[in-house]
Amino acid sequence: MDLSEFNQLSTDDARTTLRPCLDVDRWIDGVVSARPFSSVEAALEAARTSAAPLTDDEINQAMSHHPRIGEKAEGSSAEAAHSSREQAGLGALDGDVQERLAAGNAAYEERFDRVFLIRAAGRSPEEILAELQRRMANTDTDELAEVGEQLIQIAALRLEGILA
Numbered sequence: 001m002d003l004s005e006f007n008q009l010s011t012d013d014a015r016t017t018l019r020p021c022l023d024v025d026r027w028i029d030g031v032v033s034a035r036p037f038s039s040v041e042a043a044l045e046a047a048r049t050s051a052a053p054l055t056d057d058e059i060n061q062a063m064s065h066h067p068r069i070g071e072k073a074e075g076s077s078a079e080a081a082h083s084s085r086e087q088a089g090l091g092a093l094d095g096d097v098q099e100r101l102a103a104g105n106a107a108y109e110e111r112f113d114r115v116f117l118i119r120a121a122g123r124s125p126e127e128i129l130a131e132l133q134r135r136m137a138n139t140d141t142d143e144l145a146e147v148g149e150q151l152i153q154i155a156a157l158r159l160e161g162i163l164a
């Protein structure tokens with residue numbers, strides 16, 4: 001849809017449109033209430049700043065919608081479609097990278113007890129692996145903050161796709 005359609009959506013329809021971007025009510029309401037936007041960039045800026053930083057509870061709730069990096073998104077939900085598109089950008093992972101990513105995901109889950117989440121769009125598999133290694137050294141607190149930032153980056157990219 002275009003920006004004027006988004007600006008004119010009812011509050012409920014705007015909320016429904018935004019939920020697959022980030023399943024956090026405070027973020028959704030922040031973007032919905034900032035309408036009408038004068039430009040797509042203004043809408044994206046609202047998406048990048050609304051509800052930031054996310055709380056631990058909001059992060060944990062939002063995380064349930066994200067498949068592992070390198071794994072096919074399950075189901076036919078809007079979130080799954082977004083994830084598939086974002087991960088398609090990784091291209092066909094060669095065997096070695098696929099294995100290293102699977103091993104990295106397992107190590108990350110062991111260390112932080114959640115799926116490794118990263119904004120995949122615009123990143124090569126090698127960059128994602130490097131980020132995974134770097135973040136393994138984070139404290140729990142620092143890592144949770146990074147996850148929150150990545151969720152918001154993904155949300156803004158998803159909104160950009162919706163408004164394209």
Ligand SMILES: NC(=O)NC1=NC(=O)NC1=O
Nearest residue numbers: 069083086117118119120
């Ligand atoms: N585990 C993940 O990082 N998942 C994802 N990253 C994205 O950019 N989209 C996803 O679904």
